[in-house]
Amino acid sequence: MKNSLFTLLIVLLFQAGNAQETTINLFNGEDLEGWVNHGTEKWYVENGELVCESGPDADYGYLSTKDFYKNFELTVEFKQENNGNSGVFIRSTFEGTKVTGWQVEVAPPEHSSGGIYESYGRGWLIKPELEKDKALKMGEWNTMKILAVGPNITTWLNGVEMVKLTDEKIGKGEGAIALQIHDGGGIKVRWRNIQLKRIN
Secondary structure, eight states: OHHHHHHHHHHHHHHHHHHHTOEEESOOSSSOTTEEEESSSEEEEETTEEEEEOOTTOOOEEEEEEEEOSSEEEEEEEEEETTOOEEEEEEEEEETTEEEEEEEEEOSTTSOTTOEEETTTTEEEEOOOGGGGGGOOTTSEEEEEEEEETTEEEEEETTEEEEEEEOHHHHTOOOEEEEEEOSSSOOEEEEEEEEEEEOO
């Protein structure tokens, strides 16, 4: 009996561990299923990559997940073309192209990629130290990782820890993951391997 209970416990622990580590592919490489477009800027799939590109209005644009995610580890690869001013939003909600939430910056060199910005609120909450900007590979593929657990947010760019922030307002946030294209026109960014692990 003891052996049976022990075996059952091991199986349950293994299943629980696997469930916690399940990776969700937010982008299927084929279409925009599971995403919502906010605005008039261009979002499309090309060669298995998700592309955002300035449209004729040259305005802000967002592509958000239909589902909300609270605590998670998110990894995403991006390649900046033509300026590359963009971002990854977390715990965000939308009214048209007005976003409530927090952005992990994706920007050209010396413009604080990996920092955290609160749109329509407090503005910059934290920027990475200037020397860390060397982690950005403009025009090449980069890997951004975002760890969000309660009020604690940590970001990495190509394996370099960029910022770590504890913020009670972020901790109370609820919403989607979203990609941004900045206003001003002339912007193009490619995305791939958008993967999320929920954290309970």
